[in-house]
Amino acid sequence: MSTYYKLSVNNTINFDLNESDLKNLDAVSVENNKFHVLKDNKPFKAEIIAADFIAKKYTVKVNNNTYEVAIADALDLLIKEMGIERGRTKVVNAIKAPMPGLILEISVEVGQTVKENDPLLILEAMKMENSFLSPRDGVIKSIAVQKGNAVDKGQLLIEFE
Template sequence: MYKINVNTTDTFKLSKDTLKALDSVEISSDTYHILHENTSIKAKVLKSDFNKKTFKIKVNNNTYNVDIQDQLDQQIEALGFEIGASRQVNDIKAPMPGLILEITVKVGDYVKENDTLLILEAMKMENVIHSPREGIIKSIKVNERETVEKNTLLIEFES
């Protein structure tokens, strides 16, 4: 069962069987022609975020913001957790004791998610520490060739 919120005001529940029963034809990669109860509907996906399950859809010249929740999303919500919520990471700590081999960023640098921040050698292995988010480097608390313990603060992001 899917829970579908439209424009944050209307909520519908649809089963997979109901969705399969729709008579739809894909006209182009983002445009569909749908027949529902002998009514012709033209739908165009204007914007989509598959990770957040949000869509902006134009249906017969009306635009709708649509949020879709599958069964897992509904269970998470019922337990009182927020779907898609994540704590913003503002600092990077050493995941293990080791030696800082290289620092690839400097204070004030803008980094993207997954950019390399530094290389930590632990047990003769080089561990690349990547940025968990986009942001600006606020401070670097360690130096190259410095040994660190587990949970030592390495880098801080601006909030």
């Protein structure tokens, strides 16, 4: 199985490279993060200015022009195709009751904008008050309970837009 890469330059130009393309690359390191590159008998000075190895994004300077380059391999492309983004967390769109209990307080209203960790509501369960904080920034789409309601495990409490 050959190695395959998809490069995106400044989010506008895309290149597909494979293992043989990389083997045929005529580049020589002249200093740390600086290279001399020959392409079609034309010389280029290249320098890696910044590198984010986890996101696979690089800032590269070629002949005094700066470019943002994103590199994806076959696994990255498959993960993206499956609708999963590497390094991203799942977006929570609903808060459900983790256990049966009684709603003591609701601190938000429908349409209200909340920030991550803002208080949403208090659920009393097993003689303990459980404070629910917003898992993300967002807008409250609906509130499915009212103060004083008894709720079951898994019941929808709050929904985000």
